[in-house]
Amino acid sequence: MPKQASIKIITNLIFGLFFMLLGWYGHTQEKKIYRVGMMVDSQTPETRVLFDRLTTEVQSVVGEDGIIEFPGEFVLVNGFSVAMAEKNYDKLINGNVDIILALGSASNIVIQDQTAYLKPTILFGSVNTDFTELDLVKKTSGIENFTYLMGVQSFKDDLKTFKQLTDFKYVGIAIEEGISESLPLNATFDIIIKELEATYRLIPYKTIDEIDANLQGLDALYMAGGFELQDDEIKILSDVLIEKRIPSFTSTGARDVQLGLMATNNSDDNTEQIIRRIALTIEAHVTGGLLSEQNVFIDFEQRLTTNFNTMQTLGVPIRYSLIERTDFVGDFQNQLSEKNYSILDIINDNLERNLTLQSQQKEIELSQQDVKTAVSNYYPNVSANATFTAIDESIVIPNLSPEFSTDGNISLSQTIFSEGANANISVQKNLKKAQEANFNASQLDAVLEASNLYFNALVSKVNVQIQSQNLQLTKENLRIAKQNYEAGQSGKSDMLRFQSQMAQNTQTMIEAINQLDQAFIAINQLLNNPINYELDIVDANIGEGVFEAYNYEQLADLLDNPLLKEPFVAFLIEEAKNNSPELESLGYNLKAIKRNFNLNSFGRLIPTVALQANYNKNFNQWGAGSIDPSPVGNYNAGLSVSIPILNQFRTNINRQTAKIQLDQIEINKQNTELAIESNVSTAVLNIINQISNIRLSEVSVTAAKEALELVQTSYSEGAVSIIQLIDAQNNFLQAQLAQANATYNFLLNSIQLERFMGYNFLLHTREENDAFKQRFNTFVQVNFNQEK
Known part of the structure; x- marks a missing residue:
């Protein structure tokens, strides 16, 4: 055979073998389609969101191992009817589905009643320990084509916790009508409620109106159902219960508590876990695993979730013994508050009602009385006297001293001019003005004290919120530690460490709550309110509301510029000296002492001029030596001028004393000016620190x-x-506290600076504040631009 022909035959064989293998590989890679049918008790917007998350998660986890479909015609709704659930289950068994997912109370009843499972069935959701026949101790179901992934629910445990919270005597128990017809509820609740020494009313319902119509006489409501209710319905129901002052407890999740119901033992945290476990279980089935051998998931942990605002509104106390296992929702606003105070409310009420200020106001009134007393030295002094005289007859002098006579006398004394009286008037007026300046200083101190208490309460309030979040974080980390321990990824010591951490965080949370209560007590005392007066405070935000005058960014830019910082501080010091009530008080005291000094110097040589006058009249006389009295009396008048010559050297002593007092006032004035300069400079540096803290925090x-x-x-x-996890958690906690403190400390330090300046932006109009800024611009132009 020619060489080229041999090569061609070999090439054709190779390509043929390649395409044959390619065809076989493509055939083996053909994915199997798994159609998933679902039976649920209800469909709401919330359950549709969960359904979308479930389908996405399952398809993502199964991936290349198979094609997962969720046909819409096989997503069946029971409507909480067991009879409908049985029909839906039969439809799925006989329908074109490969896997059955069952969720809800009616589905639970039907699925657990089956003796055999013709198609792979996964039961998930919540299982009620009061009714279930599942063996919750098993690691696997041990039942062909069946497994379950459940959170544990217990009417008995819920009602016991509810009893701890409210000590109810007559509780309503609301549950869907379809479920109430399928379970022996009365027999179950009879035993539970009897143990709790209470009575109950079972309320089967289809709508929340039927619940509302059966609330008469109840002191508590337990929602044994409610999974199908939408958010707006839960909100309406919770508002009705709050209005009727009926505490509530629900078997549904924490979301319903966020909407206004008071408490639940069920958390929403395991939703993601169950969705993930469903996806993994389906993947195991697709890849050949047996459902009977898959690990079941039972979440026994119960977390009490309470709505802080609902409890406060209803007057249900927060039991410290339950805090460790309690998750709080709400904004920690005092729902019983009779008044929500802004900083201006506290300042103005303090200025009006503070008992210390009221006492000092009386000091000013007393000073005014001293002024009146000093001025009264120039008022005339008039006195009238009547005299009856009887003398021995043997010494009677006819026409001169009769035996019996009645005489009258009117005398007048009037200071016309007195340097001492003038000096006393001047001294008392200056002392009164000094007292008024001292009162102004006390008002400034009162503004600062009120601001301190306001921001202290704000810090305490934020601390409660942050400590609550930190406690929740510790609980989440404890849950992770438990999962790691159960999975063999960590030892038991991690779990114990977080249990210890949770106890410490719980104690910190309790202390934070008590600290907030103490802050409110201090505000009540300051404002002369009853100590148990319910109040709350409005949050403070830089540049918003009453704090709009504090232009944070502008102030930060100004202080960040060394060329502007120096004139700014110099201007503030000048303003502080001009406005200082302490310097004003010293100034008036200085005037009073100078006047006293002058009195005891050349003033002693100025004579005192006074007028004296008398009018005398004999009304009648009788007996021996008596005569008819003259119808007209007699008078005398005189003008006196006096100059002190020697008064035991007291004038010199008084002058020397006044000189010492003048020197003392000058020293105090210098010391006060230095204190103002130091306080203003330090306050500006503190503000710079807080601006930096705000940005960095x-x-x-x-x-x-x-x-x-x-x-x-x-x-x-x-x-x-x-x-590393605990360090990261503590670092986050400290960062949150630092951020809150930085904002509030900036505002408080700004008010402290205003105290030293004697000018509060919060208490002045926009026009007055604009004038203040204009004075600064003028000050810079006059004092610094000229120097350059």
Whole structure:
């Protein structure tokens, strides 16, 4: 055979073999289609979202191993009817589906009643331990074509927790009508409620109106159902219950508690786990695994979730013994608050009602009385006297001293001019003005004190929120540690470490709550409210509301510029000295002492001029030596002028004392001016620190949060140690606290600076504040631009 022909034959054989293998490979790679049918109790917008997440997750996990379809005609709704659930199950068994997924109470009843499973069946959702026949201790179902992935629900445990929270006596138990007809509810609840020493009313319902119509006389409501209710219906029901002051507990998830129901033992956290486990279970079935040998998933953990605002509105106390296993939702606003205070409310109420200020106001009134007393030295002094005289008859002098007589006298004294009186008037007026300046200083102190208490309460309030979030984070990390322990990825020590951490975080949370209560008590005391007066405070945001005057960005730019910082501080110091009530008080005291000094110097040589006058009249006389009295009396008047010559050297002593007091005032004035300069400069530096803290804390929180998420993910995969996770959590906690403190400290330091300046932006109009800024511009132009 020629060589070329041989090569051609070999080439054809190779290509033929190649295409034959390619065809065989393509045949082996043909994917099998698995059609999944579902039976659910209800379809709502929320369940449709979960359905979309489930289909996406299953298709993603199965991937190249098979084609997963969810035909719309085989997504069947039971409507909480067991009879309908049986029909739907038969339809799936006889329909063109390969796998059955069952969810819901009615589905649960029907699936558990089966003695054999003709098609692979996966039961998921919640199983009620009061009714289930499943063996929850098993690791696998051991039943051909059947497995389950369940969260545990217990009417008994729910009602016991509800009893702990409210100590109810007569509870309503609401459950879907279809379920109530299929389960022996009365027999079950009779035993449970009797153990709790209470009574109950079973409320089968189709709509929330039927629940509302059966609330009379109840002191609590337990939602044993409610999975089909939509968010707006839950919100309406919770509002009705709050209005009627009926505490509620639900067997549904935490989302319904966020919408206003009071509490639940069920968390939404395991939803993602169950969806993931369903996807993995279907993948195992597709790749040849037996459902009877797949690990079942039973979540026994119960987490109490309570709505902080609902509990407060209803007056249900937060039990510290339950905090460790309680997740809080809500915004930690005091729902019982009779008034929500802004910083201006606290400042104005403090200025109006503060008892210390009221007492100091009386000091001003007393000073005014001293002024009136000093001025009264120039008022006339008039006195009237009447005299009855009886003398011994043997010494009677006729026409001069009769035996009996009645006389009258009116005397007048009037200071016409007195340097001492003038000096006293001047001194008392200056002392009164000094007292008014002291009162102004006390008002400024009161503004600062009110601001301190306001921001202290804000910090305490934010601390409660952050500590609550941190406690929730610790609980989540504990859950991850338990999963890692069960999967063999970590030892039991990690789990114990987080249990210890959770106890510590719980104690910190309790202390934070009590600290907030103490902050509110301090505000009540300041405002002269009853100590138990219910109040809350409005949050403070830079550049918003009453704090619009604090232009954070403009101030930050100004202080960041060395060329502007120096004149800015110099201007503030000048403003502070001009406005300082302490310097004003010293100034008036200085005037008073100078006046006293002048009085005891040349003033002592100025004479005192006074007028004196008397009018005398004899009204009648009788007895021996008596005569008819004159119808007209007699008078005398005189003008006196006096100059002190020697008064035991007290004038010199008083002058020397006044000189010492003048020197003391000058020293105090210098010391006060230095204190103003120091306080203003320090306050500006503190503000610069807080501006830096605000900017850096934002970066720190973002970075700490991202780092925590990465470390938490790595820990769940066994890639990092528990120490790294705890460090990341603590770092995030500290970053959050630092961020909150930076914002509030900036505002508080700004108010402290205003105290030193004697000018509060919050208490002045926009026009007055604009005038303040204009004075700064003028100050810079006059004092610094000229120097350049």
